[in-house]
Structure formats: structure tokens, C-alpha cells
Amino acid sequence: MSKEDFTADVCSINEIDPEAVAFVQERVMPARTIERLSRLFSAFADPTRLRILHALNVIDELCVCDLAALSDLSVSAVSHQLRLLRDRELVHARRDGRMVYYSLADEHVSQLMAIGAEHANER
Amino acid sequence: MSKEDFTADVCSINEIDPEAVAFVQERVMPARTIERLSRLFSAFADPTRLRILHALNVIDELCVCDLAALSDLSVSAVSHQLRLLRDRELVHARRDGRMVYYSLADEHVSQLMAIGAEHANER
DNA sequence: ATCTTCTTTGCTCATATGTACATTCTCCCA
DNA sequence: TGGGAGAATGTACATATGAGCAAAGAAGAT
Structure with a gap:
């Protein structure tokens, strides 16, 4: 229009x-x-969280310390960011004994990253 | 995997x-x-900019003061945000006399908003 | 040239955000 | 029941971000 x-x-x-x-x-x-949209996108607007989300996109399910190691971040930093990602319902947490396994909450997350990467790589 | x-x-x-x-x-x-991805997403991570982008999604091309009126924002605020959106190459500016007309830079912008809205509406 | 309109740009302040450090919590195992 | 590993949380602090105000640019009109 x-x-x-x-x-x-x-x-x-x-x-x-x-x-x-x-x-x-x-x-x-x-x-x-x-409001919801901006909260959603702000979850993607940080390198730390993107590294976490991307790691979970490559391997379906990872515990906090694996995420920390793979993303080269402190456990504390990862945990803080995971809380935020949980609150915004972008990741899902599953407790198994002492371990907590995280995974992407739904396919929109990978879709957004894919389109974003497409855009980013064009420039 | x-x-x-x-x-x-x-x-x-x-x-x-x-x-x-x-x-x-x-x-x-x-x-x-x-880094590029987080910069891209951070552009979407603000209500003001989302209103602007959405307005441009509804009507292809709008000048600054139309955007301000339609989004219920000050011209200054809109202009500041438009600069950011320009820098991140999410919008395109075309000058015609005194007026500057803005439009979305590419289809990724609407795609991202569409998927985002889908996600946001599910919750 | 000067005025007016539309837009952009500095500057500043209040708020939001990300991380580190220390502490607490949860659960398994000895 | 302790001890230890993995994870979550509180607090504090430095940085980043958004908006308002005032001033400056750009371009048509008088």
C-alpha cells in the first residue's frame, strides 16, 4: 500500500x-x-545470548556448564542470561538430578536467527 | 543433533x-x-522503532512527520531512531525537496516482524 | 536575501542492561 | 548427615541506550 x-x-x-x-x-x-515484540527482540540483542541460542541450535540440549564452556563465558553469566531467556520463553529447562538441560523453546527462535543471519551476511 | x-x-x-x-x-x-546479528536485533528491540518499522510495513513510504504523527512520537525522537535504523541499513531514505521519505530496506525486515509477532501472539 | 518548513544533529540526563563476585539452593553420594 | 558439584540468585557497578531540548542544515517560497 x-x-x-x-x-x-x-x-x-x-x-x-x-x-x-x-x-x-x-x-x-x-x-x-x-511491547511483547520489543521484549522478544531484545532477548536476541546481545552477543552472549546469541552465542547461547546458537549453541542450542547446533546441539539440541545442553547443560549450563557445557553452554558456558562452548560459549566461552562464566557459568554465572550464562545462568543470568538463561534466566532472562527462560522468562521470555525462548528456552526450555529440564532438570535431571543436579543438571539442568536447556533447549530452544520453539522453532521461531531458529527461524529468527536464520533470517537475521541471512540479513547480516548480505552486508 | x-x-x-x-x-x-x-x-x-x-x-x-x-x-x-x-x-x-x-x-x-x-x-x-x-556482533552483526546482535546489532540487527537490537534495532528491533525498542517499541519506538517497532512502531516506525510497522508503519512503514503498512504504508510503503512515509516522511518523518507522518511517521511521527502515526506513531505518536516527537519528530526529534523519530529522527534519532531513523538515523539508527539507517545506520543499520533497515530503512532507506529518499530525499525529495524538503521532504525525506523512508521505506523498509528489504524484505527481511517484514519477515522478522512477522515471525516475531507470530511468536509474541502465541504467548 | 530572508523566512518558513521539514529534518537532522549535539548534548544531557534518567533509565536499562550486562557482568562480576559472593552467597544460596538443589541434589547426589559417601 | 555432611560434603561437593551444578545451578540460580542478590547486589553493586560500569556502560549503553532513549528521549527531550535547543540549535543547526537543507531547500522551497516570498
Whole structure:
């Protein structure tokens, strides 16, 4: 949908055809969705967490200390980030004795990383 | 690929089969890619920028003040964020006289938002 | 040339974020 | 019941980030 369908070639939102305003308003994302989206993406917005997520993408399930070793991070740092990833429901934790095994929560996680990598590699 | 293919049921990366280490190392993302990815995702990690990107997803091309009005933001705030989005090559700017029209840089942007929204709406 | 409109850019401050260190918790085993 | 390994949490601190305000650029209009 292009702007010219609605407006003369002037700025100021006040001059936009009411139809256009309605068109946009109908499609505006609810504030709640925007919030959720930004929280989702902010989970991906850190190198540490990306390393963790990528490791879990390569090997389905890993414990905290494996993640720490593979990502070259302290156990503490990994654990803190895992909590955040858990809260945002990007990873799933499974306890087995003393060990806690983590895995990606759903396929959206790998999809987002794949598309992101595609974009990043193009530039 | 599951961890059991490589390791006994013990922690400590040192006990992982050398084959597994090699397997992971081969697939490790270069630090450069990780950095680029986190920069990419951090661009999506803010409500203001998401509103801007979503508006551009609904209407192909918009000027700064339309974006400000539609997203209910100050022109200054929008402009600051547009600079960031430009730097990260997520939007494209076209000047026409006094006006500068912005549009999404490529289809990855809408793809990422679509998948993100899918994920966000499931929870 | 000057004014006006649209946009961009410094600068600053309050808030958010990531990590380290120390502590606590959970569970297995002796 | 202790002891020890793996994991989670609290706190503190340095850095990063977002928004507002004021000023400066760019380009059409008078």
C-alpha cells in the first residue's frame, strides 16, 4: 500500500485523507503486541545470548556448564542470561538430578536467527 | 543433533567427545557475525522503532512527520531512531525537496516482524 | 536575501542492561 | 548427615541506550 493512494504530496498528518488514517489505525499494532515484540527482540540483542541460542541450535540440549564452556563465558553469566531467556520463553529447562538441560523453546527462535543471519551476511 | 551422540551423561566440557567439540567448533558463528546479528536485533528491540518499522510495513513510504504523527512520537525522537535504523541499513531514505521519505530496506525486515509477532501472539 | 518548513544533529540526563563476585539452593553420594 | 558439584540468585557497578531540548542544515517560497 503506497502513500499516494491516500494523500496529496504534502506532509502533516492532518492533511492525510481520513480514509488513510482509518487504514493505518486499523492495522496499528496494539501497544501490548509492540511491547511483547520489543521484549522478544531484545532477548536476541546481545552477543552472549546469541552465542547461547546458537549453541542450542547446533546441539539440541545442553547443560549450563557445557553452554558456558562452548560459549566461552562464566557459568554465572550464562545462568543470568538463561534466566532472562527462560522468562521470555525462548528456552526450555529440564532438570535431571543436579543438571539442568536447556533447549530452544520453539522453532521461531531458529527461524529468527536464520533470517537475521541471512540479513547480516548480505552486508 | 543431540548431545547424546557425543557425550556420556556428565557435565564438564572436558569430558565431551573431541568429535563433539569439533562438531560445535565448525559451526560456531564467527564473532563478527554474532556482533552483526546482535546489532540487527537490537534495532528491533525498542517499541519506538517497532512502531516506525510497522508503519512503514503498512504504508510503503512515509516522511518523518507522518511517521511521527502515526506513531505518536516527537519528530526529534523519530529522527534519532531513523538515523539508527539507517545506520543499520533497515530503512532507506529518499530525499525529495524538503521532504525525506523512508521505506523498509528489504524484505527481511517484514519477515522478522512477522515471525516475531507470530511468536509474541502465541504467548 | 530572508523566512518558513521539514529534518537532522549535539548534548544531557534518567533509565536499562550486562557482568562480576559472593552467597544460596538443589541434589547426589559417601 | 555432611560434603561437593551444578545451578540460580542478590547486589553493586560500569556502560549503553532513549528521549527531550535547543540549535543547526537543507531547500522551497516570498
